[in-house]
Amino acid sequence: xxDYLIGVxxxxxxxxxRIARFAPSGATELAQGASGPxxxxxxxxxxxxxxxxxxxxxxxxxxxxxxxxxxxxxxLGLAGVHNRQWAQEFExxxxxYAALRLETDAxxxxxxxxxxxxxxxxxxxxxxxxxxxxxxxxxxxxxGWGFPAGDEASGGWIGLAAIxxxxxxxxxxxxxxxxxHALIDACGGDRAAIQVWLGQATQTAYxxxxxxxxxxxxDPAARAILTxxxxxxxxxxxxxxxxxxxxxxxxxxxxxxxxDWLPPALAARARTPEGDSARGALRMIELxxxx
Numbered sequence: 001x002x003d004y005l006i007g008v009x010x011x012x013x014x015x016x017x018r019i020a021r022f023a024p025s026g027a028t029e030l031a032q033g034a035s036g037p038x039x040x041x042x043x044x045x046x047x048x049x050x051x052x053x054x055x056x057x058x059x060x061x062x063x064x065x066x067x068x069x070x071x072x073x074x075x076l077g078l079a080g081v082h083n084r085q086w087a088q089e090f091e092x093x094x095x096x097y098a099a100l101r102l103e104t105d106a107x108x109x110x111x112x113x114x115x116x117x118x119x120x121x122x123x124x125x126x127x128x129x130x131x132x133x134x135x136x137x138x139x140x141x142x143x144g145w146g147f148p149a150g151d152e153a154s155g156g157w158i159g160l161a162a163i164x165x166x167x168x169x170x171x172x173x174x175x176x177x178x179x180x181h182a183l184i185d186a187c188g189g190d191r192a193a194i195q196v197w198l199g200q201a202t203q204t205a206y207x208x209x210x211x212x213x214x215x216x217x218x219d220p221a222a223r224a225i226l227t228x229x230x231x232x233x234x235x236x237x238x239x240x241x242x243x244x245x246x247x248x249x250x251x252x253x254x255x256x257x258x259x260d261w262l263p264p265a266l267a268a269r270a271r272t273p274e275g276d277s278a279r280g281a282l283r284m285i286e287l288x289x290x291x
Contacts, residue, residue: 007282010038012126017054033058040080073099075285077108112280113249113273125252128154130236152232155207179219230261
C-alpha cells in the first residue's frame with residue numbers, strides 16, 4: 001500500500017524534495033527537504049545518496065518517522081536523464097520504492113510551472129533547457145544539450161565565459177578590473193592555482209562563479225556576458241513558441257536573476273511559475289499512479 005508520494009527536483013547544484021500524503025481523493029503536501037547535487041552526470045551513487053538524504057530531511061521536517069520505501073512512490077526530475085544509459089542504470093539502482101517514474105528536470109519544471117496545462121518554460125540554473133507542452137498534448141524540447149557544448153545562459157555557461165575573461169586578463173589581452181580580481185581570487189588567486197582549479201572544475205564549479213558575474217553587472221565584461229545570456233534565453237523561447245501564443249515561465253535558480261537581461265518584449269511576456277520542479281514531480285507521480 002502506498003501512503004506517501006515523493007517529488008524530486010535534482011540538478012548539478014542541489015536536490016529539492018516535496019513529500020505528500022497519498023489518498024484516492026488527492027495528495028496533501030506535507031513538507032520539503034533538500035540536500036546536495038543529484039544530477040546523473042556526477043555519478044549514480046551520489047545521485048541516489050542525495051535523493052535519499054533529501055527525502056529523509058523532508059520527513060524530519062514533517063515530524064513523521066520515515067516509512068519503509070515500499071510504502072512510498074517517487075517521481076524524479078533529474079539533470080542528465082537525456083543520457084539513456086545513465087537513466088536506465090539509475091532506475092536499476094532503485095533502493096525499493098513501491099513505484100518510480102523518472103523524467104528530465106525540464107519536464108517536471110514544465111509540469112510545475114503551468115500546473116500541467118499547455119505552456120512553455122525556459123529553466124536556467126546550473127544548466128539550461130526549454131520545454132513546451134502544446135495544446136494537443138505533444139512536448140518539445142529546445143537546448144538541454146549539456147555542458148560545455150550547450151546549456152546556453154546557464155550558470156555553467158556564465159561561469160565558463162567568466163573564466164575565459166580572466167584568462168585573457170592574466171595574459172594581458174584584456175584590462176584588469178575589480179570584477180576580474182574577484183574571479184581570480186575565487187579560483188585560487190594566480191595563474192598556477194587557476195590551472196589546478198580548471199583541472200578539477202565541474203559544471204557546478206563553473207556555475208558557482210555566476211553570482212560574481214551578477215554582482216559585478218556594472219562592469220563592461222560582466223555586462224556583456226549577461227546581455228549575451230539574455231539573448232540566448234530569448235532564442236530558446238522563440239524556438240519553443242514562435243507565435244508567442246502560450247504562457248511562458250522563467251524557471252530555475254537563475255530565471256529571476258536573468259529577467260532584467262532579457263529583451264524587453266520577452267521580459268514583458270515572462271511570468272513567475274505556479275510551482276517548482278519538485279511540485280511538478282509530485283504531480284507527475286500522482287498522475288502515474290492514477291493511470
